[in-house]
Amino acid sequence: MLLPLIVATAVGRSTSPPKIQTHTCPDGLTVLVVENHSVPLVTVEITAKNGSMTEPPEYNGLSHLYEHMFFKANKALPSQEAWLARAHELGLSWNGTTNTERVNYFFSTTKDHLGDAMKFMHDAIVYPLFEQKELERERVVVTGEIDRNEASPFYHLIHAIEQKVWWKYPSRKDPLGLRATVLKTTRAQMETIQHRYYVPNNSALVVTGDVSAADIFAQADQLYTDWAKGADPFVKFPLVTHPAIKKTEAFVVEQPVRVIDGQIVWHGPSTVGPSVPDTYAADVLSSALEVPSSRFQKALVDSGACIQVGFSWYTQMSTGPITASFEATPDKVDACIKGIRGELAKMAADYVTPEDLARGAHELEVQVVQERERPSELAHTLTFWWTSAGLDYYVNYVDNLYKVTPADTARYIATYITGKPFVLGVMVSPEMKKQGLDAAHFQKLVAEAP
Numbered sequence: 001m002l003l004p005l006i007v008a009t010a011v012g013r014s015t016s017p018p019k020i021q022t023h024t025c026p027d028g029l030t031v032l033v034v035e036n037h038s039v040p041l042v043t044v045e046i047t048a049k050n051g052s053m054t055e056p057p058e059y060n061g062l063s064h065l066y067e068h069m070f071f072k073a074n075k076a077l078p079s080q081e082a083w084l085a086r087a088h089e090l091g092l093s094w095n096g097t098t099n100t101e102r103v104n105y106f107f108s109t110t111k112d113h114l115g116d117a118m119k120f121m122h123d124a125i126v127y128p129l130f131e132q133k134e135l136e137r138e139r140v141v142v143t144g145e146i147d148r149n150e151a152s153p154f155y156h157l158i159h160a161i162e163q164k165v166w167w168k169y170p171s172r173k174d175p176l177g178l179r180a181t182v183l184k185t186t187r188a189q190m191e192t193i194q195h196r197y198y199v200p201n202n203s204a205l206v207v208t209g210d211v212s213a214a215d216i217f218a219q220a221d222q223l224y225t226d227w228a229k230g231a232d233p234f235v236k237f238p239l240v241t242h243p244a245i246k247k248t249e250a251f252v253v254e255q256p257v258r259v260i261d262g263q264i265v266w267h268g269p270s271t272v273g274p275s276v277p278d279t280y281a282a283d284v285l286s287s288a289l290e291v292p293s294s295r296f297q298k299a300l301v302d303s304g305a306c307i308q309v310g311f312s313w314y315t316q317m318s319t320g321p322i323t324a325s326f327e328a329t330p331d332k333v334d335a336c337i338k339g340i341r342g343e344l345a346k347m348a349a350d351y352v353t354p355e356d357l358a359r360g361a362h363e364l365e366v367q368v369v370q371e372r373e374r375p376s377e378l379a380h381t382l383t384f385w386w387t388s389a390g391l392d393y394y395v396n397y398v399d400n401l402y403k404v405t406p407a408d409t410a411r412y413i414a415t416y417i418t419g420k421p422f423v424l425g426v427m428v429s430p431e432m433k434k435q436g437l438d439a440a441h442f443q444k445l446v447a448e449a450p
Helices: 003-012 062-070 080-089 111-126 132-150 153-165 179-183 187-197 213-226 276-290 295-302 333-346 354-373 375-388 391-395 397-401 406-416 430-434 439-447
Strands: 021-024 030-035 041-048 093-098 103-110 203-209 249-254 260-267 308-313 321-328 423-428
Touching: 021 213, 030 213, 030 375, 041 111, 041 375, 062 093, 062 103, 062 132, 062 179, 062 187, 103 111, 103 375, 111 203, 111 213, 132 153, 132 179, 132 187, 153 249, 153 260, 153 423, 203 375, 249 430, 249 439, 260 333, 276 295, 276 308, 276 354, 276 397, 276 406, 295 308, 295 333, 308 333, 321 333, 333 439, 354 375, 354 397, 354 406, 375 391, 391 397, 423 430, 423 439
Parallel strands: 030 203, 249 423
Antiparallel strands: 021 030, 041 103, 041 203, 093 103, 260 321, 260 423, 308 321
16 A cells, blocks of 8 residues: 555655756866755865776776875975874864775865865875875785785675676776785876876866855865866776676685675676666666565565575776675575576566666665765765766766666666676685585586576
């Protein structure tokens, strides 16, 4: 009885995109502002289209190291102590992230420090010093992050899968990077990244909170007159095209685990080019299948075949992966994998209903609206979408979710899943492997038709 009401509410869609005011500075810097006067807080964030997508092996991990060097001495604050003292004086909270297609940095503070925070950001992005002693210290910090990741059993599974899924250019999908590469990083390499990717015409400044868009645009125009426009980095250094997975392959990773975790991964669509409509089908279908009462969850989890199962696509400009993840007990893992493949095979026909998809779209809409509740979180959201999909994609995202039909999801499955090669990675304990759950066992399993 509740379903028609839920669907009607979802299709009606009572939310609207935030009012994003845009401006382009004379040097090519994109400026995005979302005003929110509910509390006297502001977030100043900057992003560059950079990350592991730009990294050949000899640079793998250096976008991440550059992120760490951003919060160091610059021309205006020529020591780490001076930088930290000024940051605390302004009451800043700060951080940055690096992923495959985006590097972003942000400062949040009270409204009365807006002008100072804007200049603080300018000095950090335009005039880094890359002091040798700081670089040597941050190498150790970054390799410490690699150590922490390697301490997790799940890291080894994901890393091994990515090496096979992106077999020709694995470094382009590995933001964490290579330990040896990070440890021998030079100032010259940091400067190369700066001059190549940290140019205004490859960057966006996002300001959210208790601000005036007109004021921010005027400040940006004045502040960034000394930031020289650069050549389009992706003309001289074009992104690679990841070739298709050559053949279906299964392997195991040994770790001290009690249950089996695994992933089946395919190449999926991209947020640019002709596959854009498939990206909305990918997101809505994944959301619909996550619902505990969905046909997918009932067949795989309620049946007892899998402990848990998920199906997702990662938003990317350069080939987003499609992943079926699962957890199963050793005695049920074969049934779990067979069940996943069997359910996916059924999705090339009428597997989900319009009501299922409306519910999935509504779940995603709720997530989008929650991200907008806090201006600081919205800034991070905007930089992610700006780099990996484009602002228009984000503004029209929810509307396009509700346009997805069962025929669209069937086409998505037929295009990227049905009959396409994939990589199956399974994490088992040494004891499980001795009992026959080895690579040969799973290779034989995936050779069978679903």
